[in-house]
Amino acid sequence: MITRARNGGVFLVALFVMVAGFGYLLAVQFKPTVNKAYVVPVQNVELVEIMKGLEKENDSAAQQIVDLRGQLADLESKSAATSDEVRVLTQQLGELRGKAGLAEATGPGVVVTLSDSSRTPTLSDDPNYFVIHDGYLRSIVNLMRRYGATAIAVNDQRVLGNSPIVCAGPIILVNSSRMSPPYVITALGDPEMLADSISQDVFFRVLEMYRDQFEITCSFEKKTSVTVPASLDNAAFKYAVSAK
Amino acid sequence: MKRTGRSPWQSTALIFALISFFVGFLLPGQARVVREMKQTYQNEDPKDLIRVIKDLQQRKQDLLVEETDVSQKVTQYLRSSDDTAAQVGQLQHEATVLRQRTGAVPLAGPGIRITIREQSSGVSPSMLADDDLLLLLNDLWASGAEVISLNGIRLTDSSSVYRAGLNVRVGGKVTQMPLVISAIGDTENMAKGLQIPGGVLDLLNLRRIGAIVQKVNLLRISD
Numbered sequence: 001m002i003t004r005a006r007n008g009g010v011f012l013v014a015l016f017v018m019v020a021g022f023g024y025l026l027a028v029q030f031k032p033t034v035n036k037a038y039v040v041p042v043q044n045v046e047l048v049e050i051m052k053g054l055e056k057e058n059d060s061a062a063q064q065i066v067d068l069r070g071q072l073a074d075l076e077s078k079s080a081a082t083s084d085e086v087r088v089l090t091q092q093l094g095e096l097r098g099k100a101g102l103a104e105a106t107g108p109g110v111v112v113t114l115s116d117s118s119r120t121p122t123l124s125d126d127p128n129y130f131v132i133h134d135g136y137l138r139s140i141v142n143l144m145r146r147y148g149a150t151a152i153a154v155n156d157q158r159v160l161g162n163s164p165i166v167c168a169g170p171i172i173l174v175n176s177s178r179m180s181p182p183y184v185i186t187a188l189g190d191p192e193m194l195a196d197s198i199s200q201d202v203f204f205r206v207l208e209m210y211r212d213q214f215e216i217t218c219s220f221e222k223k224t225s226v227t228v229p230a231s232l233d234n235a236a237f238k239y240a241v242s243a244k
Numbered sequence: 245m246k247r248t249g250r251s252p253w254q255s256t257a258l259i260f261a262l263i264s265f266f267v268g269f270l271l272p273g274q275a276r277v278v279r280e281m282k283q284t285y286q287n288e289d290p291k292d293l294i295r296v297i298k299d300l301q302q303r304k305q306d307l308l309v310e311e312t313d314v315s316q317k318v319t320q321y322l323r324s325s326d327d328t329a330a331q332v333g334q335l336q337h338e339a340t341v342l343r344q345r346t347g348a349v350p351l352a353g354p355g356i357r358i359t360i361r362e363q364s365s366g367v368s369p370s371m372l373a374d375d376d377l378l379l380l381l382n383d384l385w386a387s388g389a390e391v392i393s394l395n396g397i398r399l400t401d402s403s404s405v406y407r408a409g410l411n412v413r414v415g416g417k418v419t420q421m422p423l424v425i426s427a428i429g430d431t432e433n434m435a436k437g438l439q440i441p442g443g444v445l446d447l448l449n450l451r452r453i454g455a456i457v458q459k460v461n462l463l464r465i466s467d
Contacts, residue, residue, distance in 0.1 A: 015260055022267050047293040054300040061307040068314040075321040076335075083328045089335040096342035101401055138378045146404035161401040164386035168299070169292030176303035178296055234310040235338075235345045237390045240428040242344060243352035243464050 055178065065232050101160045101231040105151040109226040110194045112140055114207070115182035115217035129214045132183055134167040137174070139203050140185050141165070147197040149187035151228040155179050158231040175233070182217060191222035347400045347467055351391050355428040355463040356435055361454040362421050370452040372421065374406045380425070380444045381405065387437025388430030393465045395419040396426075426463050435459060 080087040097103045114137070117130035141159055144152055152159045157174040159165070165174050172179045187194060198204050199220060211218040317334065324330035343349050358380070363370040381399070384392060392399045394414045399405070403415040411418050427434055435457060438445050448455045 012256065015256065018260075022263065043290055044288065044293060047290060047297065051293060051297055051300060054297065054304060058300060058303050058307055061304065061311055065307065065311050065314060068311065068318055072314060072318050072321065075318065075325075079321070079325070079328075079331050083331075086328060086331050086335065089332060089339065093335055093339055093342070096339055096346065099346045099401075100342050102342075135375060135379070138382055139375070142374070142378055142404050142406065145402055146406060150402065161399050161403060162385045162389065162392075164382055166299075166382065166386050168295035169289050171288070171292060171296055173296065173299050176299040176306070178300070232310055233306060234313055236313070236341050237344060237351070237353075237428075239355070239430065240344065240351040240353040240390045240465075242340075243350040243466075 051178070058177065062232050066230075069230075100235055101151065101158055102235060104227060104230045105188055106225060106227045107150075107188045108191050108224055109149070109186060109188040109228075110144075110191050110198070111221045111223055111226060112144075112185045112187075112198070113182050113217055113219045113221075114140070114185070117215040117217075119215045121214075125214075129210055130216065131170065132172070132181060132216065134165050134172050136207065137165050137172065137183060137185065140198075143198050143201055143203065144185070144187040144189070144194065147189070147194050149189040149194065151188040153186045153228040155184055156229060158229050160231055160233070163231075175231075186226050186228055188226060188228055191224075195220065195222050347398050350464065350466045351428060352462055352464045353390070353428040354431050354459075354461055355389070355426060356431055356438075357458045357460050357463065358425040358427075358438070359454075359456045359458075360421070360423040360425065360448070363452050363454070372407070372412075372423070372448075372453055376444070376448060376451075376453070377405055377407075377412070377423075379447070380438075383437050383444050384425070384427045384429075384434055388433040389427040390429040391465050392425065392427045395424055396466065398465050398467065426460075426465055428463050428465060431459050 076086075076090045076093075080090045094103070098105065114132045116132055119130065121127045121130050137154055141152055141154070154165070154174045157163070157177055157179070159174065163175050165172070167173070172183070204218075204220075207216070207218040210216050317338075320334055321331065324334075344351060360372060360380075362372055381392060394405065394412065397403075397414040397417050397419060400415065405412070405414055407413075408418070411420055412423060413419075437443070438457060445455050445457070
């Protein structure tokens with residue numbers, strides 16, 4: 001009888017500890033959410049709506065540019081059939097557009113995929129190691145150029161020499177367009193050369209270490225064919241003119 | 245007397261089961277809320293969202309410029325369908341613009357010149373890192389640079405920039421410190437972009453790397 005009562009007491013203490021533990025865990029889990037979910041700045045709802053509206057307009061303008069460029073290419077090829085001079089110039093222009101990144105490019109290459117960790121950092125973790133930063137994308141793009149990439153894109157954005165890759169808090173922008181993870185960096189070039197060089201580079205090895213330790217996504221694939229979209233930026237300069 | 249109620253053990257087990265169920269029920273919901281909030285950005289700092297909106301508005305303007313440009317080209321082509329001379333003129337004009345863009349011709353215009361010096365003397369010499377250089381160039385592009393050169397070497401779409409020992413490699417060429425960065429573009433905006441508090445110049449300054457920014461009325465960058 002006494003043993004049973006003692007066992008019951010031990011069980012209740014254990015139960016109390018477990019329930020208290022659950023309570024603590026719940027409180028820890030809820031704390032950041034409560035702060036953010038229920039104290040969402042009122043203007044954020046409106047700002048997100050404006051942001052999404054602008055993205056929709058920009059997507060529509062981008063499609064319009066692609067369509068218009070297609071129409072122009074058709075007109076140019078029709079004219080090229082009527083005059084040798086126009087044909088030669090059209091051909092030269094095609095090469096220049098390719099060089100300036102204004103044409104879609106397809107060929108062998110590599111794809112590097114980076115994404116934030118799916119693991120929630122604990123209180124003792126530094127959350128910076130769990131997310132992909134704009135600097136990582138800049139460094140990967142720079143590495144790809146270093147090892148011979150001829151055309152590069154991050155998600156659907158063509159990255160040219162003058163394409164800024166910046167961040168606004170946790171949001172990464174490429175060509176002033178918001179990127180969502182996973183960040184897929186596609187490069188045209190010799191897959192073997194790119195793969196061997198990038199995988200041995202110190203920066204890429206650091207990212208692989210973060211992958212192992214903090215569970216970010218960092219993967220690398222050689223591809224027989226990748227496609228990099230055309231840049232939608234206007235080629236003309238506003239300030240720079242030909243020097244005499 | 246016959247006991248019809250549950251024993252304390254049974255009651256405790258029932259309460260325990262209920263609590264466990266409640267916790268198990270709540271946790272996935274909690275995870276979903278966190279995930280959704282991340283996707284909708286509604287819990288972000290409003291300053292960050294405003295920055296994104298400004299960038300998207302700038303993007304809208306840029307796309308509109310290109311849309312108008314291509315649309316005008318299509319219209320001109322349709323108008324001059326049997327006028328070879330007009331078509332040749334249009335093609336030559338675009339070729340000139342693209343040669344400027346791809347680095348085939350020397351360019352001139354207003355801009356800024358930044359001279360960067362490392363501190364090589366002392367107990368702990370300072371050294372410009374690849375990340376510093378990439379951030380500096382990125383900030384220049386983001387604030388309106390059109391053409392940039394490093395010690396006279398023009399950056400193109402395929403140029404990588406990195407340190408190789410004490411040297412700096414720009415594309416396939418090698419140059420040394422001090423580094424003179426010339427950028428043609430929106431002078432005021434570039435100067436402002438570099439000098440924002442906590443920006444790249446502050447970062448360099450903290451690491452004892454000297455950076456002098458000068459506005460220049462006419463810079464020349466060779467091909």
